[in-house]
Amino acid sequence: MKAVSIKEPGGPEVLEWTEVEDPVPAAGEVVIDVAAGALNRADVMQRWGLYPLAPGTSPYPGLEVSGRISALGDGVTGWQVGDEVCALLTGGGYAQKVAVPAGQLLTIPQGIGLVEAAALPEVTATVWSNLVMTAHLKKGETLLVHGGLGGVGTFAIQIAKALGARVVTTVGGPEKVARARELGADVAIDHRTEDFTAFGPFDVILDVVGGDYLERNISSLAADGRLVVIGLQNGLEGRLNLADIVFKRVSVHGTTLRTRSKEQKAEIVAEVRDKVWPMIESGAVRLIIDRTVPMAEAAEGHRLMEAGGHVGKILLVNE
Structure with a gap:
């Protein structure tokens, strides 16, 4: 098969579409075309x-895919070769095939196409695990989402609204405000001309910016x-400012999805399937896809992402 490898640390030009070994499913895993x-x-x-x-992680980038199951490892139940799925990965998605634990598989929501479904697993798991499982966002609370028109932001706005929250977001430029x-x-x-602190206080803040x-x-x-x-x-x-933390009783959480255990990811994926998929199937949450790029041209996708003009997800498609 072919996959996108990283020759050395650097700009998009270091991404290479190259021949690599096919993945073999371990016990409890499936292989997805x-x-x-x-x-x-x-x-x-x-x-x-x-x-x-982490040791054992695929060296190829890519944290979410859609496709069809082509092989089952020992002990896998509930799935069959040929099933159309999308999946949360620890890596390896920029490829023609990838192995993934069965607990990280998701059926494709009704009304969503096979290619489109690649936009779902990482972002829905990220938003749900952080807003609900970590921050416990409640109906009537105010959420601030930084970077509201990125892949995470577009879903965070919609899922929070579906939960009954008031949503404030920062974006770059008047056209993105609309x-x-x-x-x-x-x-x-518009973070270029306005200070978000003037619009607080906020019960929950989801921050992709840091620093x-x-x-x-x-x-x-x-x-x-x-x-x-x-x-x-x-x-x-x-x-x-520690005084702000102490006297307001606030909490600060730093999280990442990629390094969580298979068991933790399976728990998150199960909640996403039960809680978020109905929002998508009802139309309360819509996929926002900026464009598709051939998988072999992943470097162009990275250039587009770093340029920052996209709205929603950029997909890499195997042709």
């Missing part, structure tokens, strides 16, 4: 050499507020 994968910010960090991989409101955001802030946003995030939380940091686009360090 990949129809499509999706880009995530973690893929860019991995390409730059800024995302250390798009965020179309998605259901109650307030959309110097830390101090402002904490200062704009309500009493008993929860900050969940899932991205580091602005860097690894930020200032922290």
Whole structure:
């Protein structure tokens, strides 16, 4: 088979479409013939050499795919060769085939195409696990989503609205303000010209930015507020006012989905299937796909993501 390998840390040009060994399913795993994968910010960090991989992790990027099961490992039940699925991965999705634990498989929601479904697993698992399982977002609370028109942001806005929350989001530029409101955001802030702290306090903040946003995030939380940091686009360090944490009783969570155990991922995937899939099938949550790019041209997809003009997900399609 072919997969996208990373020659060395660097820009998009270090991605190579190359011949590699086919995956073999271990016990409890299946092999998927990949129809499509999706880009995530973690893929860019991995390409730059800024995302250390746990031992045994596939060296190829890619955290979510859709496709058809082509092989079953020992002990797999409930799935058959030929089933159309999408899957949450630890890596390896930029390829023609990938092995994945059966607990990380999802059926494809009704009304969603096979290629489109590649946009779902990582982002829905990220949003649900952080907003609901970690931050315990409740009906009537106010959520601030940074980067509301990225892959995570477009789903976070819609899922939070479906849960009955009030949603505020930051975006870059007046045209994106309008798009965020179309998605259901109650307030959309152009971070280039406005300070999001003026729109608080917030009960929950979902932050993909990190860095110097830390101090402002904490200062704009309500009493008993929860900050969940899932991205580091602005860097690894930020200032922290401990008085704000102590006297407002706020909590700060740093999370990542990739390094969780198979058991933890299976638990999250099960909740996504039970709670989020009905939102998608009812139309309460819509897929926002910016464009598709051939898998062999993954470097172009990375250039588009880093340029920052996309809205929603960028998909890589095996042709």
